[in-house]
Amino acid sequence: MPELPEVETSVRALRDSLVGETFSEARIYWPRHIDRPDPQTFRERIVGLRVEDIGRRGKYMVFSLSDDETLIIHLRMTGHLAVVEYNAPLRDHTHTILGLASGKELRFNDTRKFGRLYLVRDQEEVLGKLGPEPLAPDFTPEALATQLERRSMRLKPLLLDQSFIAGVGNIYADEALFHAGLHPKRAADSLTKSEINALHAAIQKVLRMGIAREGASIDRYRKPDGTRGDMQNAVAVFRRTDEPCYHCGAPIRRIVLGGRSTHYCPECQVL
DNA sequence: AAGAGACCCTGGATGC
DNA sequence: TGCATCCAGGGTCTCT
Structure with missing residues (x-):
């Protein structure tokens, strides 16, 4: 996708x-x-x-x-x-x-x-209704903090909301939350300053990794010339249900939030 | 504002 | 082997 x-x-x-x-x-x-x-x-x-x-x-x-x-x-x-x-x-x-x-x-x-x-x-x-570009210079940790503190939604559905941040979808939302060590159900306005910094860094990290690897060919995505990207080989949690977490070995869990499948490590991302 | 569910689509997976 | 059923997933919409 x-x-x-x-x-x-x-x-x-x-x-x-x-x-x-x-x-x-x-x-x-x-x-x-x-x-x-x-x-x-x-x-x-x-x-x-x-x-x-x-x-x-x-x-x-x-x-x-x-x-x-x-x-x-x-x-x-x-x-x-x-x-x-x-x-x-x-x-x-x-x-x-x-x-x-x-x-x-x-x-x-x-x-x-x-x-x-x-x-x-x-x-x-x-x-017109799109949120900030997550790799643009004006998307700072402070800007993210301002957005987060006025929302009480759970993080995962919020990251998928294109008016909140533009461009993040199901793969990179799950990956970003894993790298930030945040549970997908955490309420947006409950994050500490260091957690916000971690989330900001994680969003940029996984998106930059995805661009460097020319996309994730997990379902049918192919580059215009028909060849595959490489990001599917670098995902930590997405579609790795029951497989061991690369960090702690615990089986990756799958739940449904906002009608979308959500993958996370129950040990590394505690609520 | 938040959350749930329906809808649009089809190929692939699963069940019998 | 064949048929029916289920499901994913981005975005939009409706209802509570």
């Missing part, structure tokens, strides 16, 4: 092959992928727009286009983007194809069809 490190990895790869390209057509085979505008308008409006830069905000890929337009793509669970030659064999579940003036194509493949494309002039209408 693409989270911040997986999206960042994909953005970096696409930047090389896509910046400078101009869209020549849009072929939409699953219209519900187009969140806005309506698919017909999307199809007409994207033609002739040039990709000037590709960035990332949380788990969203942000394509800055000519004419002050922005293409925003969220991969959700199984979305995958790749730039290929127009005559490359078509894979199953390729639901949208954006033709490029060079003859190549940007193909959006998404088995579970949760991914979304947005073509907007004001990107704030899509990104």
Whole structure:
């Protein structure tokens, strides 16, 4: 499942092959992928727009286009983007194809069809509610403390809330809490200053590790070129239910919080 | 504000 | 081998 490190990895790869390209057509085979505008308008409006830069905000890929337009793509669970030659064999579940003036194509493949494309002039209408970027300079331990002290939610569901922190998903939330030594059910406003510092450091540590390892290919995530990342080989708790904790040997436990599976070490992360 | 649950989807796992 | 059922997971929505 693409989270911040997986999206960042994909953005970096696409930047090389896509910046400078101009869209020549849009072929939409699953219209519900187009969140806005309506698919017909999307199809007409994207033609002739040039990709000037590709960035990332949380788990969203942000394509800055000519004419002050922005293409925003969220991969959700199984979305995958790749730039290929127009005559490359078509894979199953390729639901949208954006033709490029060079003859190549940007193909959006998404088995579970949760991914979304947005073509907007004001990107704030899509990104406006996102919380801070966890690797940005202004995300300091003090900033995190200010956010935490006014919330009483349990840490795990809070970390998954994109308006609290942008980009953290189920893998990196579990990993960050393990590295911080914090129980997933701890109330946000109950943390001491040193625990907040530990959480802040752990969030940045696991995200940077994920980027350095080019993402976690735990389910179906692949880089744009189809190869795997390496972060799945460095997880401490995620999907390691009943396996021994690398730190203390206790079996990793799995519980469900906020409807999401949650993995933690009952010895290293006491409530 | 917090928490629970439904929904969208499909492939893979599990059960019989 | 084959069929039915369950489940994960990001984000959004509804209800309490």
